[in-house]
Amino acid sequence: MQLIVTLTNQATIIHPLNQQLMLTIQTTGEPDMSDRLALVQDSKNKWQLVEEQLPKKYQKCVLIKAPEYEQKILARCLANEFFEGNHVIPRNLIKDYQSLCQQINQILQAFAIELTAKPKKAPSAKAQHRWQKALAEIPFYVDDFGAKATIYWQKRNELRIEKGARLLPDAPLNKDGSLGFGARFALTLREEQKEKIKDNQTIEDIVLKSVNEVGHLLYFAGTNSWLVLKDENGKTLDEYSRVE
Structure with a gap:
């Protein structure tokens, strides 16, 4: 995967080549969240998913902008993959959104940010x-x-x-x-x-x-x-x- 990386005084901005996906890593500031999701690291180094307003204090945050994807569904998929989410996602969208989540995780790993995937549950009998x-x-x-x-x-x-x-x-x-x-x-x-x-x-x-x-x-x-x-x-x- 080829990445375009831009460094500013406040942030590291990452674009995968030929994609509209943009990740912005920063440690200060209050960015506009209107069309973005955020992964936020707190003082105990624990990551959380934020959909609206960032907390006033954080150690690090990753802003995620993916205009080709529906933000609400992407948030659900990220929550399911890396946090305690158990959200419903349309079957015809699962593959594409899970692939995007894994790509985001792969990029973040290259910048020393680790999101631990939840262990997969064994399939259960039909409820x-x-x-x-x-x-x-x-x-x-x-x-x-x-x-x-x-x-x-x-x-x-x-x-x-x-x-x-x-x-x-x-x-x-x-x-x-x-x-x-x-x-x-x-x-x-x-x-x-x-x-x-x-x-x-x-x-x-x-x-x-x-x-x-x-x-x-x-x-x-x-x-x-x-x-x-x-x-x-x-x-x-x-x-x-x-x-x-």
Whole structure:
């Protein structure tokens, strides 16, 4: 990997050749965080991920600017890879974002900055979930991946998406430009419910059979929807219903 390195009085600025990625390493100052993420080293040499405002005191910080990538998803991926994150990332994006995170880590290692990757967990059996009557009274929300909705798990095999839900307009494509199986399934669901959808917004309540169908209809799935649906306090549907 070829790097372009610029040294100033306050910072070291690093550009990988032929990429828009920019890393800025500095030990002082309060930079603009509007389009950047930051990795910050505290007085105990511990690194943390910062998305908004830097702490007033820090030993060192690394500003990350990657305009070709969605900042929110990159933050989640960095948290998953190097911190205590357990965030949901769309399946069709995981590979590209993980690759960027590893590239950032590789560059930082060349400048004596070590981010320790979390140990990978052994794959577990598919989680089982159980409906309970009390769940029917709890509204669960989606506000992610370009979709927004309120959902009630009203019966064991019935999930109701309330009128007014906003759907992700366009299906993600494979690298060859084709539609994947999940996208085709989602479009089939939308076709079946087309009388209740106008301009990518539901105009009537829609009842589906599973959490999987809800994820496909709203945002073409590509992730674990049990972790996406959350109550008003951020508790996931998975936490409410998982059978240990």
